[in-house]
Amino acid sequence: MYCKTTLENGIRVVTETMPQVRSIAISIVIDVGPKDEAPEQSGLAHFVEHLMFKGTSSRNAVQIARLMDVAGGLIGGFTSRDYTCYFATALDDYRTYALDLFGDVILNSTFDKESLERERRVILREIEADQDAPDQLAHSLLKATIWPNHPLGRLIAGQPEVVRKVAREDIIYFIHKHYLPDRLIIAAAGSMEHEDFVAQVRDAFWRMLGQGSPSPSRTPACHSGVTIRARDLSQVYFALGVKARFYTHPDRYGLHVLNDLLGGGISSRLFRHLREERGLVYNVASSYHAYRDGGLLVIEGSTTPQGLMSVLSLTVAQLWRLAEEPLSEEELWKTRERIRSRHLIASEDTNTRMSRLVTQEFYFGYHIPTSEIVEQIQQVDQGTVQRLAQELMVNGCLALAVVGPQSPRHYSAEAIEKLLIEGDVHSLRARSISGRR
Template sequence: MSNRTKLENGLTLVYEHIPSVRSVAIGFWVACGSRNESPAEQGISHLLEHMLFKGTEQRSARKIAETIDAVGGHLNAFTTKEYTCYYVKILDQHLRLGLELLADMVINPLFAPEELEKEKNVILEEVRMYEDNPDELIYDLMVQTLLKDHPLGHPILGTPESILRTSREDLIRFKERFYTPDNSCLAIAGNFEVSRLVEECNAFWRNLRGSFTPGESSPVQTAGTTCLRKKDTEQVHLCIGVPGFHRKHQDRYGLLVLNNLLGGSSSSRLFQELREERGLVYSTGAYYSAFRDTGLFSIYAGTSRKNFPRVLSLIWKELKRLREEPVPTEELNRAKEQIKGNLWLSLENTTNRMTRLAKSELFYGRFIPPEEVLAAVERVTAEDLIRISSDLFQEEQVTLAALGPFQEEDEAVAKGWKNDDATDPD
């Protein structure tokens, strides 16, 4: 059973008491990510996340690491396109330490100039590492191609140029603008003394201050296109993307089911057709990302240059099939049951429960119980999937991004892969 309250400074606290476990997960979530950055600020959200681990007035970066290791806990953070999360998972007996450590990092960072310069170099190495992982790089390339110059299309890590020019003052101003009680929430799930939780949260988090002023949001505009990038890789890595549904769209659960049966598991259509039946890929899958005002649905596959045209044709054949043929009842039920099973199994982890609390609060302003999600999934019909597929998989809005050891003739393949006569023969 989840609970929601406001701390003395206006910070929303959402929590779930789970007395059957020995752990507690604490997360500070702020509604700020790469989409909130100006073109000159690209990567500042991620750099700020790193710098909160680099020392406070009470603790050095080493002391922060030693403090959590000394109690066998886990401390980490991540930045996305629309939010940033700092979290700690710790034994229940160390709840106060977890609350105090996280609050100290978020509220009292030093932003020491020498630490900032070192961390810039760390992130530049992270960018280089990312460039060496084409199966990850291709997704960013697809998003940038599909969303053009919209902030959602910016890379979360930023660019080397934007990282290097970010100053200590830039970080302080950015943090003061977004890291406020009314633009954040504190989420806690696990075993704790319920009667004392609010008092202890107030004690450690009362110094988080400020008021958030929303900025203007630029509209999302997309158009289907093709982008091939030559890169010396062993495989061609391709990503096909279309605009999806925003996170409050009435068809979001239908797209979740569609995602699962198309590429969400080893029994999915793409995995079975491309890998098991044809032996053309090792890795393939489909992914759905929902944002405040839009969404992204994408398909990934890695294959040889020789098989690049065939894989494209087979993927398009599956997309057309979804638009034209009802999904058999057995297949539809299997996709639903997998979603249900994955959700219930994920709830056996306190970090996952904490994450659900926070996302419900940040995105919907209320807790969405698992039963509500599963009931919505169960209502999805085969007719819904045809309608959704027909809406999304239109030729003019499908984007293809690919990178690999391309030759000139591959340009023609990429331009004509949706032609009917390009369909792979049985």
């Protein structure tokens, strides 16, 4: 059963009781992320998240870790482009301990110099590791290409030159400005009663006061283009992005169906067309990335340098095919059933339920039942998928990032731009028609 309470200080508490389990999954979401950072603050929200659980005025990092070990659970955090999240999973006997711990780290973390310098080094290594991973690098370069000069196009971890300069005063100021009760959502799913949980939250966070201002909306301008980063690799890694809808857009259900149909698994069109039928790739997949201010349909994979242009050509042809040719009822039914099945199976997990609770409250301000989500997916028809594909291809913009060996004989930015942006649409449509199986 879903319940929601807003505390006197503005904290929103949302819960879903699952009496059949003994565990509880808890998360705290703060409405602050890279979307709130100026360029000279890039990575600050992520830096703050790294410093949590490193010590408070009453507990050190080892004591915090041992407390959660005893509870049989895990504790951690992550920074998304829209918000910062801290989470824990524990046996229901220890939910009071978990909430007390959250209240302690949010309100009483000391951010001592030793921890700050250690986490600075850790974050710099994290950035370097992402730069060394060609698939991660291609993804980051894609967002920087399609959303330049916008927070959605920046690295969540920040730029190294900014991370090196962060001082303790910057951390304290950032927390005082953004870690305010009306910007907090506390969600839980599992074994608990709502009123008891609310009382425990109130006990842990009653000292949290203040009021923040809403984050300004900044719709990103979309830029078409190609970025190539040379790396000494045997494979070429690519990330192709098409402008899509923001998180709360009414078309979101149709985009989930379109994405799953295109590259959501081993029966998807791209996987069958590029790997199973032609052997051009080992892996290829698509994903729908939706945020408060924008969205992106991303197609990622890897191939040989000599195969890249063929892979890109066939990929764009498949997008045009979706735009021009109605789906068969059988393919649409199978896609919707695949999404429905995955959604219902995941709903049996406390962490999934908790995650849905908190993200729905963050983006919509209300709860969307699983039954309604399934119903909306089932209502996506052939016309909706075709309309969305047409809008993506005709009215949207495409960008590409490539990471791999320099091979001008096989591909170049100019040739790719011609294919993606200035290419002969009729030839792409012809390829799409000839590629139908």
